[in-house]
Amino acid sequence: MPSVNPDPLDKDSEPFVETDPTGRYGRYSELLGSGAVKKVYRAFDQEEGIEVAWNQVKLKNFTYDPAMVDRLYSEVRLLRSLTNQNIITLYSVWRDEEHNTLNFITEVCTSGNLREYRKKHKQVSMKALKKWSRQILKGLNYLHLHDPCIIHRDLNCSNVFVNGNTGQVKIGDLGLAATVGKNHSAHSILGTPEFMAPELYDENYTELVDIYSFGMCVLEMVTVEIPYSECDSVAKIYKKVCSGVRPQALNKVKDPEVKAFIERCLAQPRARPSAAELLKDPFFDEIDDDENNDTDCS
Structure with a gap:
């Protein structure tokens, strides 16, 4: 040495x-x-x-x-x-x-976190955003199918990292991750309020809380705005989230396909799809053929 x-x-x-x-x-x-x-x-x-x-x-x-x-x-x-x-x-x-x-x-990823990277590069095609989104989902799918199942619990754009020279994104900051047993449920409140699913506050939730957070990540990627930035306190965010009031940023999403995909991620737990189901969503159809840097889902 x-x-x-x-x-x-x-x-x-x-x-x-x-x-x-x-x-x-x-x-x-x-x-x-x-x-x-x-x-x-x-x-x-x-x-x-x-x-x-x-x-x-x-x-x-x-x-x-x-x-x-x-x-x-x-x-x-x-x-x-x-x-x-x-x-x-x-x-x-x-x-x-x-x-x-x-x-x-x-x-270490060469280009830092996705939040800063997206702010720095304002002109990004929807195709590129879909590629990033798909890679995040692949990472989530891997965590959720792991035995034991791993719930990230704090997924947001500052915890996703980018290698800008390859377009590869990676989920990081698993410090709040929880491993759960056969029933896939966890019971502690942790996370970033703007990205936390309503059931997280009820302290009874599954890995689907990560899908909700992922939906908020997509919203931030599209609008370059942190969800619920209209709120000036955590209490106000909590009230809106628990009442089912969507962030104002969602109104800025003009593309109906993108908006519908985000809404699907933010649905009630019973109706919220898994990462595996979302990977099959038509939302990703246009990028299936030309992806070559993130085809492995293992």
Whole structure:
């Protein structure tokens, strides 16, 4: 293993702030993103010679909930077993007892998240948006058919990542993912309010909450507007969602086919289709023949 301490006289070299216990991965100081409990840093895999993302969760946020820490750790470990080209790959995970952090190394996408990418590129064809949507669905289908079933629970455009040079998109940020048993139901409220299905608030839901969130993602992709941006508080969003009031952004969708597809995703749980069913929707017919970079659904 090469030395992780660069020559101090080498001005072109970038020093690592810290390395993982094996010495394989080195973290730089550059922050790629941050959330309520997690920070993501640029890092380097010395063995493969590639840049990666170093995700760090401060466990002090869960000091009084050791069960949550254990669950978080076990669920992140489970993600190591996932192999799908539309899911961000997890390479390594470990707990740092000294600094009270949970760390995990994931692949990094060259163009950042879909929300920022879409804002940056305003002129995008409906065909391209459908290609992105289809890849997200393929990732969801993989998670939902996994044994045990995995519910993402926090799907939104900031948790979908893009390789802009290939047009490939991948679902990431599975930190809130829940594994569920045979009945496919979960019971805790987590997520991003604008993208949360009404039944999530009732604390009794299935993987179909991800389909609702996916519908909101499609809406954001089409309108370049976060759903319910007309609301100035979480309470107002909650009230509208639970009352079945659609976000104003939906009125901006002029294409009836696109609007109908989004509405199908936002339907009541009983009428909401699965990811597998949506992949067969005529909405995707025009892109079936010319797709070559995301044909694998395994």
